[in-house]
Amino acid sequence: MFLARRFFAIACFLLISQAAIEAATIKLQAVDRFRFFAHQEDFETHLRTFEAAGRNEQSPVLSTEHKFYESGNRSGRGWAEEMVKRTCWNPFTHEFSFRCIRGNADERAKQTKRIDAAENYFNPQFFKIGATLEGAPAGATCKWQMQDGEAKTIYASEIKCAERITFKLPIKPGTTLSKVTATVQITDAGKTEEVRLPEKTFRHLRIAGIGDSIASGEGNPDKPVTFDTSRTLCYLRSVLNYNSRLTPRQEKNQYWRPGRLGFLGDASCAQTHNQQGDQTGRYYTPEEQRASWSTHRAEWLSPGCHRSMYGNQFRSALQVAIERDDVTVTYIPLGCTGATIKAGLLGVQPAREIYCPPGIGCLSWMPAQVDKLDEYRRYFAVPPKTPAYDAILLTIGANDMGFSGLVASVMFDAALEKLLQSWGIGFVSAKKAEEKLGDLPEDFKKLAGRLNRLVGDDLRRVVFTTYPNPATSSPGQHCPAGRAGLDIHPQMNADLEEMKKGWTLTQDKFLPLLKKIAECPLQNSKEGKCENHFTFVYDRHGKFEERGYCTRSAADPDFDKECFREDGDAFFHATRPDGSAEPNFGKLRCKFKAADYPAFVKRQRWIRSPNDSYFAANTFPDGLGRGTALSDPFNLIWAANYGGAFHPTAEGHAAIADEIVLKLRDILK
Numbered sequence: 045m046f047l048a049r050r051f052f053a054i055a056c057f058l059l060i061s062q063a064a065i066e067a068a069t070i071k072l073q074a075v076d077r078f079r080f081f082a083h084q085e086d087f088e089t090h091l092r093t094f095e096a097a098g099r100n101e102q103s104p105v106l107s108t109e110h111k112f113y114e115s116g117n118r119s120g121r122g123w124a125e126e127m128v129k130r131t132c133w134n135p136f137t138h139e140f141s142f143r144c145i146r147g148n149a150d151e152r153a154k155q156t157k158r159i160d161a162a163e164n165y166f167n168p169q170f171f172k173i174g175a176t177l178e179g180a181p182a183g184a185t186c187k188w189q190m191q192d193g194e195a196k197t198i199y200a201s202e203i204k205c206a207e208r209i210t211f212k213l214p215i216k217p218g219t220t221l222s223k224v225t226a227t228v229q230i231t232d233a234g235k236t237e238e239v240r241l242p243e244k245t246f247r248h249l250r251i252a253g254i255g256d257s258i259a260s261g262e263g264n265p266d267k268p269v270t271f272d273t274s275r276t277l278c279y280l281r282s283v284l285n286y287n288s289r290l291t292p293r294q295e296k297n298q299y300w301r302p303g304r305l306g307f308l309g310d311a312s313c314a315q316t317h318n319q320q321g322d323q324t325g326r327y328y329t330p331e332e333q334r335a336s337w338s339t340h341r342a343e344w345l346s347p348g349c350h351r352s353m354y355g356n357q358f359r360s361a362l363q364v365a366i367e368r369d370d371v372t373v374t375y376i377p378l379g380c381t382g383a384t385i386k387a388g389l390l391g392v393q394p395a396r397e398i399y400c401p402p403g404i405g406c407l408s409w410m411p412a413q414v415d416k417l418d419e420y421r422r423y424f425a426v427p428p429k430t431p432a433y434d435a436i437l438l439t440i441g442a443n444d445m446g447f448s449g450l451v452a453s454v455m456f457d458a459a460l461e462k463l464l465q466s467w468g469i470g471f472v473s474a475k476k477a478e479e480k481l482g483d484l485p486e487d488f489k490k491l492a493g494r495l496n497r498l499v500g501d502d503l504r505r506v507v508f509t510t511y512p513n514p515a516t517s518s519p520g521q522h523c524p525a526g527r528a529g530l531d532i533h534p535q536m537n538a539d540l541e542e543m544k545k546g547w548t549l550t551q552d553k554f555l556p557l558l559k560k561i562a563e564c565p566l567q568n569s570k571e572g573k574c575e576n577h578f579t580f581v582y583d584r585h586g587k588f589e590e591r592g593y594c595t596r597s598a599a600d601p602d603f604d605k606e607c608f609r610e611d612g613d614a615f616f617h618a619t620r621p622d623g624s625a626e627p628n629f630g631k632l633r634c635k636f637k638a639a640d641y642p643a644f645v646k647r648q649r650w651i652r653s654p655n656d657s658y659f660a661a662n663t664f665p666d667g668l669g670r671g672t673a674l675s676d677p678f679n680l681i682w683a684a685n686y687g688g689a690f691h692p693t694a695e696g697h698a699a700i701a702d703e704i705v706l707k708l709r710d711i712l713k
Contacts, residue, residue, distance in 0.1 A: 067179045068177050068178065068179040068180040068205075068228075068230060068239050069178050069179055070175065070176075070177055070178075070226045070228060070239060070240075070241040071175070071176045072174070072175050072224065072226060072244050072369075073369030073370070074171055074172070074173060074174075074246055074370060074371060074372050075173065075174045075210060076147070076168075076171070076172045076372050077365035077366070077368070077369070077371060077372055077373060078090075078361075078362055078365035078372075078373050078375065079132065079146065079163075079165065079168070079372060079373060079374050079375070080131055080132055080361075080362075080373075080374075080377075081127070081130065081131060081132075081146075082131055082141075082144055082145060082152075083127075083130040083146075083148075083149075084146070084147055084148045084151075085148060085149070086127045086130060087362075087365070089123070089127075090108065090362060090366060091366050093108050093111050093112055093115070094107075094108045094111075094363075094366050096111055097110070097111035102702070102706075103699075103702050104363055104366075104367065104702060105360070105363050105698040105699075105701040105702050105705065106695065106698040106699050106701075108698070109359075109694060109695060110646060110695075112644075113644065113645055113646055119642065120601070120641070120642020120643055120644050120645045121267075121268055121642075121643060121644065122266070122268070122354070122643060122644035122694065123644075124266040124352070124353045124354060125266065125267045125268075127266075128266035128267060128344075128345055128353060131345070132144035132165050133345060133346070133377075135344065135345060135346050135347060137407075138346060138407050138410070138411075140165050140166070140376075141165065142164070142165060142166070143162035143163065143164060143165070144162060144163050144165045145162045145163075146162075146163050147172075164423075165374065166374065166420055166423035166424060167423050167424060167425050168215065168248065168374070169214065169215060170212040170213055170215055171212070171213040171215060171222060171246045171248070171372055172210060172211075172212060172213075172372075173190075173210065173211055173212070173213050173246070174209070174210050175188065175190075175208065175209045175210070175211070175226060176209075177205045177230070177239070180205035180230055181205070181230075181232045181233075182206070183204070183232065184205040184230050184231060185202065185203070185204060185205065185230070185231045185232070186202070186203060186204070186205040186228050186229070186230055186231075187200075187201075187202045187228065187231070188200060188201050188202070188203070188209060188226070188227075188228055189226075189227045189228075190211055190213075190224055190225070190226055191224065191225045191227075192213065192214065192222065192223065192224060193216070193222065193223035193224070193243075195225075198211065198212070198213065198214065198224075199211035199212075205228075205230060213246060215248060217425065218425060218427055219427070220247055220248040220249070220250075220426065221245055221246070221247055221248075222245070223244070223246075224246070225240070225241065225242065225243050225244075226240070226244075227239070227240045227241075228240075244370065245370065246370050246371065246372070247370060247371050248372050248374065249364065249371050249372070249374070249434045249435075250373075250374050250376070250424065250432070250433050250434055251360075251373055251374070251376070251433065251434060251435045251436075251437065252375075252376040252378065252417055252420075252433050252435075252436045252437065253355075253357030253358065253375070253376070253377045253378060253436075253437040253438075254379055254389060254413040254414070254417070254436060254437070254438055254440075255357075255379045255383060255389070255437075255438050255439040255440045256379065256380070256381065256382065256383040256388065256439060256440055256441075256443050257350065257379075257380075257382065257383075257442075257443075257688070257691055258356070258379075258442070258509070258511060258691065258692070258700075259355065259357050259379025259380075259383075259437070259438070259439040259440070260346075260349050260350055260351040260352065260355055260377075260379035260380055260381050261345075261350075261351060261352030261354050261355020261356070261357075261358060261379070261697060262350045262352070262355075262381045262688040262691045263352075263652040263656070263657065263660070263661070263687065263688020263691035263692065263693065264352045264354035264355070264643070264644075264660070264688065264692075264693065264694050264697065265342035265343060265344050265350075265352060265643075265660060265661045265663075265687070266343055266345055266352050266354070267342060267343035268342055268643040268644075268659075268660050268661070269304055269340070269341065269342040269659075269660070269661060269662040270304070270305040270306075270340070271302045271303065271304060271305055271637070271639040271641070271659070271662075272302065272303050272304065272305045272306075272307075272638070272639070273305075273638070273639050275303050276300040276301060276303050276629075276630040277300065277301055277302070277303035277304075278298050278299070278300055278312050279298065279299055279300070279301060279679060279680040299629070299630060300629050300630025300631075301532065301615070301630050301658070301683075302630070302632070302638030304337070304340045304341075304662060305639065306336070306339070306340040307336055307337060307340055308328050308332065308336040341397075341662075341663070342660070342661045342662060342663060342687065345358075345377070346377075346380075347395075347396070347397040348395035348396055348397060348407055348410050349378075349379065349380035349381055349395075349396055349410055350380075350381040350396045350397070350661075350663070350687070350688070351379060351380065351381075354644075354697055354698075355377075355697055356509065356692070356697040356698070356701040356704060357377060357379060357437040357439075357701075357704075358377055359698055359701035360437060360701045360704040360705050360708060361375040361437070362375070363701060363705045364705070364708055364712065367705075367709075371712075376433075378416055378417070379413075379439070380393060380410050381396050382394070382396060382443060383413070383440065383443060384440070384443045384444045385440055385441075385444055385487040385488065385490070385491050386444075386487065388410070388412070388413060388440075388443075389412065389413050389414050389440060389491055390412055390414055390415075390490065390491065390494070391412050392409045392410060392411055392412055393409070393410050394408065394409060395407055395408050395409060395410055396663075396665070396686075397664075397665065414491070414494050414495070417433070417436070417498055421433075421498065429500060430500055431498070431499045431500035431502065431505060432499070432500075433499055433505065434505065434711075434712060435505050435506075435708060435711055435712065436495060436498065436499060436505060436506045436507070437507050437509065437704065438495075438506055438508045438509070438578070439508070439509045439510070439511070440491070441484060441488075442511055442554075444483065444484055444487065445472075445477045445478075445480040445481055445484070445554060446472035446476065446477050446480055447477075448472075448685075449471050449477075450473075450474065450477045450546050450549075451689075451690055452471050452472075453471045453472060453474075453539075453542055454515075454538060454539055454542040454543050454546050455536050455537070455538055455539075455654070456535060456536060456537075457535045457536070457537050457539075473545075474542070474545035474546050474548075474549045475545075477546075477549060477554075478553060481553060481557055484557060484558075484561060485557075485561055485567065488561045489566060489567050491565070492506075492565035492566050492578075493566065496566070496576070502576070503565065503566070503576045503577055503578055504576075504577065504578070504711065505579070506578045506579065507579045507704055507708065507711070508558075508562045508578040508579065508580055508581065509582075509700060509703070510555055510558050510559065510562075510580070510582045510583075511550075512583055512591075512650070512651070512692065512696065512700070513547065513550050513551060513555075513588065513592070514593055514651040514690040514691070515543060515546070515592050515593065515594070515690075516547070516588060516589055516590075516591070516592040517590070517594055517595055518589065519586065519589045519590070520589075522543055522544065522547035522592075523538065523592050523593065523594035523595075524538070524540070524594065525537070525538045525539060525540035526538055526612055527612025527613070528594060528608070528610050528611070528612040529593055529594055529608060529612070529653030529654065529655050529656075530612065530653065531609075531612045531613060531614050531615065531655065532614075532615075532655045532657075532658045532680070532683075533654065533680050533681060533684045536654060537612075555582075559580060559582070562577065562578040562580040563577050563578075565577065565578055579707050579711060581700075581703045581704050581707055582703070583700075584703065587650075587699045588650060588651075588696070588699070590648075591648065591649055591650035591651060591696065592651050593649055593651040593652065593656075593689075593690060594649070594653075595648045595649045596610070596647075596648050597647075597648035599646070599647075599648070600647045600648055601642050601645050601646075601647060602636075603634075603636050603640055603641055603642060604647060606634040606635065607632050607633070607636055607641075608653070608655055613633070614632060614633060614655065615630055615631065615632060615633065616628040616629050616631055616632075616633055617629065641659040641660070643656075643659070643660040643694075644693075647693070647695070649693070650692055650693050650695050650696030650699065651690060651691065651692060651693065651696060652688050652690065652692070652693055653689060654684040654685055654689040655684075656688075656689070656693070657683075657684055657685055657687045657688050658683050658684045658687070660688070661686075661687025661688055662683050662687060663683065663686045663687035664679060664682045664683060664686060665682055665686055
């Protein structure tokens with residue numbers, strides 16, 4: 045009886061083992077799926093967060109962004125603060141690291157010792173593939189064999205089935221594809237069975253992003269600025285000159301706002317350009333002051349373009365890599381704040397910020413983006429008449445009609461507007477902006493002609509994304525007049541009539557014109573049909589209709605609810621109601637400190653206000669003449685707007701990216 049039972053148990057075990065072997069499946073997936081990240085761990089962080097968010101197919105990027113907020117972003121400083129330092133892009137030379145040291149920690153250590161092992165960023169020679177056997181019996185041994193599309197063995201090993209293997213799959217010369225067949229001999233309990241994966245194709249995708257500030261991710265520095273918890277900076281109202289000794293009028297016009305942490309020097313309005321002292325009485329040279337100011341600035345993927353990893357184009361390309369395990373994506377981001385079609389895409393444009401690290405020259409001009417696409421194309425190993433880029437993401441047109449000048453005409457009071465105009469700062473009325481729209485069709489035609497050659501005469505691969513209206517408070521309604529969200533500057537106040545004009549122009553003429561252009565950018569329709577057109581992306585679900593810069597809700601972060609007041613009076617004034625001096629002049633009226641501002645959290649508004657711009661980016665146009673000295677009266681105007689006022693937040697960019705991803709799934713399938 046005992047022997048019978050033992051025999052029965054062994055038989056059952058063998059049957060279970062046999063069933064387990066037969067149920068085992070091979071899983072192959074590309075490991076280096078987003079090659080822009082030099083550290084593989086950073087991609088895996090995004091992949092895990094996407095999976096933890098439930099793999100939402102309709103809102104994959106926004107749900108992932110929100111999951112980041114829930115898990116490990118309690119300070120509101122975002123996920124990119126450290127990742128921005130670990131990419132194949134050099135922010136100082138404004139170029140890619142042609143041979144990029146990539147991989148996980150062990151792989152990077154080996155490549156550092158052999159520089160010739162670093163990867164060619166533009167033209168990789170192989171896919172790195174990870175292989176696992178799912179459902180194999182515990183303790184079983186696996187003998188792996190991988191063959192390419194020509195039945196040539198490219199990898200063989202024998203290891204425990206529970207272990208993951210990685211191997212290199214050469215990319216077939218002259219193509220962006222490779223095929224692989226996997227065979228595994230599973231040995232368990234003295235029995236061997238074979239499992240086979242017939243054939244899987246891997247594909248190398250090249251995705252580029254070009255355009256203006258919506259393309260670059262403006263408003264969302266990868267590393268937000270950090271504020272001092274106690275010190276403030278002095279600014280002057282609209283004065284035309286300033287001296288080491290303030291006049292009574294200038295003393296009356298000075299005001300204070302929170303200042304950067306770590307800045308050397310006392311930012312007193314009484315100081316001159318030549319010397320600025322700190323509390324100890326030490327004075328710093330202009331060079332020391334500028335170096336200190338730059339050291340403690342907000343950080344961007346590209347300072348010259350205010351390009352950010354939170355931008356919708358970056359997140360869209362990353363999401364393609366996250367969703368598909370059969371691709372590796374080479375992403376080429378070129379979007380630049382301030383770009384127009386003529387100056388930015390087809391011609392050079394001024395740098396947004398000029399940062400000059402020791403030993404590296406300063407870049408004051410950014411190259412034409414389409415010229416860079418042509419330049420990089422030469423590095424690609426693609427056959428003739430094959431698209432050099434699988435997709436080009438594009439947003440452009442707002443600056444062509446004078447968007448920033450149009451916003452300024454709405455937001456600045458008459459006295460400041462008159463002064464700025466006298467100093468050559470351009471304001472654009474709604475009427476003048478409308479006149480500029482007439483040039484857009486012809487400019488887009490020239491642009492489309494250049495892009496058409498890069499996508500193999502298939503403009504469907506150019507994914508043109510339009511703009512959200514930044515001043516929409518509810519469906520069909522614009523934001524109200526007033527200083528709410530604008531009170532960082534004492535002379536900003538939304539003008540109701542100008543608001544109506546700008547909002548109506550955007551809704552009724554500008555956005556419809558962009559859609560019409562996208563439907564036939566080359567203007568070569570036949571019999572009313574245009575076959576070669578952009579893929580058009582817009583806010584089809586009205587996600588931004590209740591998300592303008594003025595919107596708020598009970599679910600907003602406590603900082604917003606308590607500090608950014610609806611009455612537009614967030615900061616202490618110079619005097620108290622009884623006429624006595626206010627010691628907290630320039631500080632927030634709420635219980636929070638400026639350093640507590642959360643740049644990256646869930647909030648109702650998906651458009652940055654000037655208050656947001658100051659607290660997130662605190663950016664100045666270094667090297668443009670005005671705004672280079674702390675006592676320059678223009679500085680607060682720059683600080684309140686130059687870092688992304690009236691541009692989407694990271695949430696807003698994620699929502700836009702979701703719409704782009706839906707289109708890319710079809711284009712890249």
